[in-house]
Amino acid sequence: MSPGDEHDYRGTDQGGRGDDPYSTLGGTRQTRTRLPDGDAGHPHPRRPVRNSRSLVTITGVVVLLIAAIAFANRGGTSDDNASPGPKNPGTAGSAPTAPTGTKPVQGKNGTIPAGFAQDEQGAQSAAANYSVALGSAEMFTAESRRDIIQATHDPAVAPKLQDRLDTAYSPAFYKNVGLNDDGSTPTGLTFVSRTVPVGTKVVTMETDTATVEVWCTGLVGLAGPGSTKPVTETWFTISQELKWIDGDWKISASSQTEGPTPVNGDNRASTADEMAAAVDAYGGFTYAR
Template sequence: MSPGDEHDYRGKDQGSRSDDPYSTLGGTRQTRTRLPDGDPGHPHARRPVRNSRSLVTITAVVVLLVAAIAIANRGGSDDAASPGAKSRGTAGSTPTAPTGTKPVQGKNGTIASGFAHDEQGAQSAAANYAVALGSAEMFTAESRRGIIQATHDPAVAQKLQDSLDAAYSPAFYKNVGLNDDGTTPTGLTFVSRTVPVGTKVVKMESDAATVEVWCTGLVGLAGQDSTKPVTGTWFTISQELKWVDGDWKISSSRQTEGPTPVNGDNRASTADEMAAAVDAYGGFTYAR
């Protein structure tokens, strides 16, 4: 976790079918009345089940399902496929719905670059930059400088680098369980990851944007003798972005705590399990 607020980048059950008063046959809201059993000759006796009718009904349902899937796979109209388009008949944004446009066109080292010059691209840039700035590579001077250069406006990058070089001091490294030079103690695995949960555009102009990234993070040392076990955090990063030389770059950022959910009942993994997971599972490139 980076020091300082300014540069700390980590930092009903559904009821049964009978519970629904509108739940009826085939969703038609039609009800079925069962007449009493009796003599076959009785005018109101229940008729025997017709297997042929049941077969026809099942076949019709299957045909309708196949047709619906085919229509869905063909995609919507041009409006629905455009970046930031909203579904007809719905209000507000659909933050988890893909737009169909690829906002990331390239890589700057290991960091995504070439974002679209629109809201979608700004959100994607903010999410990917949050990941890079919350990574374990920030704890090594050389890789930290590369991350800052790749994510920040050149007008502020050098000043920020100098500030962070001073902040990542032997005392700070000791506080997080690392050696004085920032290396990891023998037999342990250092974990520092930021995982975006969602993004929100607060302000959007032609060449400037303010994007908030809600994140969860992992930080600590995994291993049998660790005195700084890996813990989870929740925080929100607000990034001021500028369109610089054909891409979005950070001009300033700040971090606040939460929103934080209630902890679940999951069993905490062992130190070895956590270390193995960090080695086995890679990260993502984030896009809207």
């Protein structure tokens, strides 16, 4: 996806989708800046750049989870005309990510936090936590995927979304990620798929609706000896349209854009074993503002 491209998958009357980067479930158009090798300020030479074919393969799957959600969402939702005119939040610009004095949510809907406050803080917390769930490895298993969709989405859109995702997660789709045809992980490898929110922003806020953007970094790949799909990172921003339903925020529609993406640093890439051990040892967070 070219920087700045944005696609909204709420309607079915958008016309042809030949330019849709998600039409291949995880495709992305991405450029990479290659900096000079080591100099006086960087005495250690940079890691070799992968050949173009492997780079295309890797970048083609790094956003596949959210891409699949967006692909499925394009079939339409029941919320096309539900939101009134936009209403800007209280102050312009970004709000500081700092403690508010409000305790994080205590409820759970399965493994996903629930019971968010009906205010800007609650909407941002819901959007961040839902991004984590939708970018998890559990999305690759049919049963847990359906549980995640039911926990995070408006009941009016969840059934069709589930059906489209069940179709999208095909044997060919799994193969593109390096998994077995049934979505299981090959013996001796660890499948990694995590979305990590970096920040949130309220775009519009009404009593029962909100639009929240979540800036994220993600990890996707297979860790372990002999992996042909090493764990790589990507940066993207998810826009979620939320609706207040039965005492909690639920997603009624979503879309994604690439970036903002920082310049890669000079950190040494960890070995496959180190990456697998880290995934097993470090858990995720419940996000609240």
